Amino acid sequence: MSNLFNLIDPKEVDQIFTNKLEQELTTEQIDLTEATGRVLARDINSPIDLPPFTRSTMDGYAVKAEDTFGASETKTVYLDLVGEVLMGEEATQRLESGQAIKISTGGMLPEGADAVLMVEYTEQLGGDLVEISRAVASGENVVQQGEDIACDEILLTAGSQLRAQDIGALAGLGITEVEVFSQPKVTVFATGNELVPPSQTPQQGEIRDINSYSIASFSQDLAVVNYGGIIRDEKQELKDKLKEALAESDLIILSGGSSVGTKDLTLEVVDELGEPGVLVHGISIKPGKPTVLALVDGTPIIGLPGHPTSAMTVFKIVVKPLVKLLAGLKDKIDKEDNYLTAKLSRNVASDKGREEYIRVKLEEQDGFLEAIPVLGKSSLVTTMVEADGLVKIDLGTEGLEQGAEVQVLMF
Numbered sequence: 001m002s003n004l005f006n007l008i009d010p011k012e013v014d015q016i017f018t019n020k021l022e023q024e025l026t027t028e029q030i031d032l033t034e035a036t037g038r039v040l041a042r043d044i045n046s047p048i049d050l051p052p053f054t055r056s057t058m059d060g061y062a063v064k065a066e067d068t069f070g071a072s073e074t075k076t077v078y079l080d081l082v083g084e085v086l087m088g089e090e091a092t093q094r095l096e097s098g099q100a101i102k103i104s105t106g107g108m109l110p111e112g113a114d115a116v117l118m119v120e121y122t123e124q125l126g127g128d129l130v131e132i133s134r135a136v137a138s139g140e141n142v143v144q145q146g147e148d149i150a151c152d153e154i155l156l157t158a159g160s161q162l163r164a165q166d167i168g169a170l171a172g173l174g175i176t177e178v179e180v181f182s183q184p185k186v187t188v189f190a191t192g193n194e195l196v197p198p199s200q201t202p203q204q205g206e207i208r209d210i211n212s213y214s215i216a217s218f219s220q221d222l223a224v225v226n227y228g229g230i231i232r233d234e235k236q237e238l239k240d241k242l243k244e245a246l247a248e249s250d251l252i253i254l255s256g257g258s259s260v261g262t263k264d265l266t267l268e269v270v271d272e273l274g275e276p277g278v279l280v281h282g283i284s285i286k287p288g289k290p291t292v293l294a295l296v297d298g299t300p301i302i303g304l305p306g307h308p309t310s311a312m313t314v315f316k317i318v319v320k321p322l323v324k325l326l327a328g329l330k331d332k333i334d335k336e337d338n339y340l341t342a343k344l345s346r347n348v349a350s351d352k353g354r355e356e357y358i359r360v361k362l363e364e365q366d367g368f369l370e371a372i373p374v375l376g377k378s379s380l381v382t383t384m385v386e387a388d389g390l391v392k393i394d395l396g397t398e399g400l401e402q403g404a405e406v407q408v409l410m411f
Contacts, residue, residue, distance in 0.1 A: 007282040007289065009395065010355045013318050016279055016293050017325065023250065023298055025328050026182040032170055035162050037221055038180040039328040044156045046173050049146035054109040058141040061100040061122060061130055062091075062113035065138040077132045081124065085110060100130045109142060116141035149173075159329055161222075181328030184250035188216045189228040189241065191256040191266070192306060197230065210381055211255035211304070211311045218315050222327040223251070239269045246273065246299050250326050253319065254292075256306035266303045270294045284395060286356040287378040288314035307378040313357050313390065316409065339407045340389070342369035349399040359387035360408060371406055387411070 008016075027041040056062065063079065071077040084102040085091045095101055095112035103109070103116060118141060121134035149155055155173070156166055162178070170178065190212045198208045209230055216225045226249070231241050245252050254266060271277035274296035281303075283291045287310035292303030302319050304311040342362055350356045360371040371391055376383035389408040393400055400406065 007284045007354075008280055010283055010285050010317065013280075013283060013293070014321065017295070017300060017322055020276070020279070020295055021298070021300065021325070023326065025326070027179050028182050029177055029179050032167060032176050032178060035170075035178050035180065036164065036167055038162055038178075038183070039222075040156055040158050040160045040162065041179045041181050041328065042158050043154050044170070044175065044178070046149045046151055046153050046155050047175070048173060049151045050148040050169075050172055051143055051145060054145045055143050056103045056105060056107045056109060056116045056141060057143055058116050058118045059105050060103060060119040060141065061117045061132075062095060062103045062107075062110050063100050063115055063117050063132075063136065064095065064097055064113060065115040065136050065140070067098060068115075068117060068132055068135040071132045071135045073133045078125075079130045079132060081128045081130050083110075114138045114142070161329060184223045184323065184326035185226065185248060186216075186219050186223040186251045186253065186323065187226045187228045187245040187249040188212050188219070188253045189231050189245070189255070191231045191233065191238065191254055193233050195230045195256075210308045211306070214308065214312055214381075214384075215253055215255060215304070215315055215319075218312070218320065219253075219323055222323050222329075228252075233265065235265045235269060238265055239272065242269060242273060242296075242301070246296060249299060251323065252299065252301045253304060253315075254301065255304040255311045266292055270296060270301055270303075273297075283314075283318070284354045285314065285317065286351055286354040288317075289354065291318065293318075305378075308381040309359070309376075309378040309384055312384055316390065316411070317357065338410045340369060340410060342371035342406055342408050344391070344400055344402055344404045344406050345370045345372045347399065347402050348373055348393070350393040350397060352396050352398045355395040356393040357390040357409075358393065359383050360389060360391050360406075361386055362388045362408065369408075371408055384411075 067079060068077055079100040080098060082099045082101060083093045085107040087104045087106050091108040091110040093110055095110045101110050115136040115138055117132060117136050123131045125131055155169060190209045194206050195209045196202050196206050202208055212227055216227060219225050228245060231238050267278050267281060276295055278294045280293040282289055288305055290305055291314050294301040304314050348358055359374040361374055362369050362371060374383045374387045389410040391406045391408055
């Protein structure tokens with residue numbers, strides 16, 4: 001129990017696991033239709049030029065740009081209309097000087113043409129003559145072959161989390177399967193004799209389990225989550241449940257059972273389960289000081305505080321980067337980067353002995369975002385419901401003043 005509340009700086013948390021965690025990440029090949037949100041295991045190089053041919057971005061006429069020079073509304077230029085390229089057709093006709101070929105948006109640019117004149121600046125006279133009232137430059141209204149991405153160019157790097165636009169780009173290249181990191185298996189437990197499942201009506205002295213569901217929800221974008229259920233404050237039950245979870249989990253998260261007390265057995269049980277056991281008990285963070293960081297035979301175990309706000313805050317700041325690491329994200333264990341800038345609506349005092357995170361909601365005020373502190377005890381889950389994000393008050397700072405520009409870590 002020598003680690004008991006020997007508080008560490010939150011900045012040291014990252015290194016706790018990066019220095020000790022040696023899990024080898026596995027990969028799998030999956031269909032593109034199932035790949036949204038998954039993390040690439042290998043770089044993807046384009047097998048083709050995209051677009052595969054030079055094409056028009058407008059309805060109009062394919063021309064040689066030099067044939068339009070000097071054209072204006074008061075001094076029109078005339079070109080011979082010699083053909084048309086339809087969408088989905090190969091352009092087989094070569095354009096010569098003094099000629100124009102009608103073309104649709106997305107149509108293949110004929111050989112000899114280097115620009116497309118928008119139809120709005122033309123008028124077709126008779127059947128084979130086009131009047132032009134505007135000049136175009138070479139390359140105007142045209143996308144060159146390979147301009148989007150060239151053959152063999154890297155499109156996406158290993159460690160990228162695939163978004164909708166990435167999926168679309170891969171489809172455009174004809175890539176229908178991707179190699180991704182297997183999603184880590186995360187088991188979430190709640191501990192405490194006072195807890196009952198949400199489906200059960202609490203008796204006097206009992207409350208429904210909140211943390212299992214909020215913490216699991218935070219994890220589901222990157223991991224396969226197993227709801228481990230509720231563990232009573234009994235040593236053998238805790239030990240049996242954790243031992244079972246260790247056999248099938250890449251990460252175990254407990255909520256409750258981390259504060260000082262006769263029934264809080266987490267430290268003792270974890271140390272008995274394997275090496276090196278408890279690494280840290282206590283982080284200089286508010287809310288969430290009594291957080292437990294442990295490693296048992298290569299599997300991290302995180303003990304979160306029991307209060308819902310504390311548990312969710314610590315997950316966002318401490319645990320989510322670890323889940324990212326296990327999922328193979330290129331950012332590894334770096335902090336989240338989803339921030340918005342806002343101005344604080346009021347003075348906020350802080351315990352300068354801890355890095356503090358305050359809940360805020362955002363409202364637009366006179367053209368800028370205002371961060372309004374959501375006050376309340378860490379046991380009140382509605383303060384998180386009302387909040388849009390968190391504002392950090394640095395360690396050693398006594399607070400923030402009204403009007404201060406702050407970075408809001410969004411939920």
